[in-house]
Amino acid sequence: MGQMRPLASTQAIVEWDELPARAREIPANFDPLAEGVLMAHQVQAVELAHKVSILALPKGRRTGMTFAMALDSTITAASRKSAGGNNVFYIGDTKEKGLEFIGYCAKFARTIAESQAEGVSAIEQFLFEDQDEKGNTRQITAFRIRFASGFQITALSSRPANIRGLQGIVIIDEAAFHPDVQGVLDAATALLIWGGRIVVISSHNGRNNPFNQFCTDIQEGKYGEDAAVMTTTFDDAVGNGLYERSCWMSGEAATSEGKVRWYTRIRKGYGPRLTAMREELDAIPRDGNGVLLPGVWIEEAMREERPVLRLTLPDDFVQKTPNDRKAWMDEWIAVHVDPLLEQLNPQSRHVLGYDFARHRHFSTMVPMEIEQTMRRRVPFAIELHNVPTRQQQDLLWHINRRLPRWSGEAIDATGNGETIAEYTADEFGSHVHQIKLNRAWYGLWMPKLVQGFEDRQIDIPRDATLGDDLRAIENVEGVPQVVKETRDIKDPELHRHGDFAVAVCLAWFASLNLVVAFEWEAAPGKRDSDEDEDMPAGAFGGHW
Incomplete structure (x- = not known):
């Protein structure tokens, strides 16, 4: 089997101001361990991720699923093995997504690692040398946070050829927008041989997209009882306090009138593109193949x-x-x-x-x-x-x-x-x-x-x-x-x-x-x- 190993000579530290805006803009007084920090649908998704080996999370946009999984990943990687600690690998559809995810984790780690008396390293940027089963190699940009627990969170900028070689928890974000959707899903399910867990998060990208078929197959029982699907729409998130969280993050006052304007603006923003709105907000895949450029x-x-x-x-x-x-x-x-x-x-x-x-x-x-x-x-x-x-x-x-x-x-x-x-x-x-x-x-x-x-x-x-x-x-x-x-x-x-x-x-x-x-x-x-x-x-x- 091929292998994937870091090239230490390429290692560099990522400064906080180099992270995407959404990671940097988390308020300084944000406490990831505080009660109620996650909305109800986020809590449900995290709990379900610990109960099954395969979890598919089709969602509306900006419902906070990636944020919730980043928090759970930080707690998992910061914990000792006896407490359920493990390595976490995040695979987004772009390098920017990987950097954003690792930025969330870095923010959470400052509080979590301190509370557990465990140290945490800075964000490292390095290269993975990825080798497939035929011996072909390539270098993949990656970001990593290492904890004193011995575990780490690694965000890869693209799908590794040998994803089967990863051992731990694998989170695949915006799976429907990866260049090789089916390849991602096939490789991810294969790593279960090594006792891992898989969380697949994505907005829909057409009814014929393999991600939608993956969700359908799980619901039809083709992956057995150890797999589940949880769909979260934009309205679900709004009902659970998305607008109020958005106002708190931006330092604005939440009002009932403001909520109506905010909700209406987002819905009306799609104009006549009703199928696009239903897909991106209501998690209803459209009949076409969706976006063509990953x-x-x-x-x-x-x-x-x-x-x-x-x-x-x-x-x-x-x-x-x-x-x-x-x-x-x-x-x-x-x-x-x-x-x-x-x-x-x-x-x-x-x-x-x-x-x-x-x-x-x-x-x-x-x-x-x-x-x-x-x-x-x-x-x-x-x-x-x-x-x-x-x-x-x-x-x-x-x-x-x-x-x-x-x-x-x-x-x-x-x-x-x-x-x-x-x-x-x-x-x-x-x-x-x-x-x-x-x-x-x-x-x-x-x-x-x-x-x-x-x-x-x-x-x-x-x-x-x-x-x-x-x-x-x-x-x-x-x-x-x-x-x-x-x-x-x-x-x-x-x-x-x-x-x-x-x-x-x-x-x-x-x-x-x-x-x-x-x-x-x-x-x-x-x-x-x-x-x-x-x-x-x-x-x-x-x-x-």
Whole structure:
């Protein structure tokens, strides 16, 4: 059998301020051993986890199951073997989830270890050398807390090939969103041979997802009497005090009126996406296959932080004269965009994807570099809200003329985007692909984008909002696409509709439909944009 062992030479200490916000924001006076610290459904889940070998916990979002299991894991690892102590392994769908879980445990350990007169080490980041049954090895980033009891809590950033080799308690979080859901579940149940226990926590990700089938098989008795399913909905958690806990954690006063507003805002936040709301809040899996891009694929594509420019203009900006609007936009471009364009690799071919919007959503421009290795790299992204169409055109054309070895772009020519797409095609010719976003186009090109993420051929800026947009790609009646939502633009939590996902898919399309690369050289005395505010610029302001 393969083995998994730590590489001590890579060990490093994780500082408290490096932990995710939710772990850091636990109040200083939080006592994990106080009576009533867990809500009723959390207590029930922890008790059930100690009674059965296999526990599946389908849940609504933010119901606190991971938090409860982190507390129980800390108590377990801090206890001596005679008191039920054991090692705990946590496997999330992203590295961020693992760090958040270990952050919770570190917070709890400060109190628990002290009360039991047991020491606890700092959070360590190290590498697991994972070896499968064929002898193939790879290194997995992991986080660990070691207790004086001799046990430890280890959070792995991805599923180890040899999960069967783990001995102790294994917690698999957001199982339905792992790249290989069935592989996770098969390997986890196999480790029962060594006397371990398994807790599988997840929101649903479609009726056909293996996690839903896993829960169904347990309920039908296919795993015997030593397995159980406990479902917790958002309403269950609300009834048990979720709103009041949320207010206490944030230092706000809980009121009955505030609770109604809070609950209504969360429900209304899904707009017309009722099946998504039922799945994510009521733990009712939808008929489709759900989200297509696992969080781990998105995280692997976000290799580093890069600029994401976001420009929102006031409503009265359109009251300025055309010349004043252009002058303002030219200055903004010179200050914010030109420095980014100057940093681009002049040897690489570049394309651009542009998802147009005028009022309710964000216009998103995504330049994409085609590296020598054929990997597609997004050096930066630009999001525009409430920006007049002509100023969007000024920016778009400016970028087109300065992208090194510019080899084309794809523009959303649906609805209001059709006008700017036509004008841009008039100016730049066959380098501009005017795309009608419809089911047929999504059905052909979204799977290619998803494949690009799976093959690790996409490199995008590390940004939480962009990641949320990519998670909006869903199977709708067999066609992968972004679900359009009707939301209040004044509420920043309620207005996005996967804008970046559409723009990066357009850029991906352009990168696979390259035209002859060329550079723009402005003719003497000509501006980048036509003087006439109402007419499209012709292809006479420069030469190729």
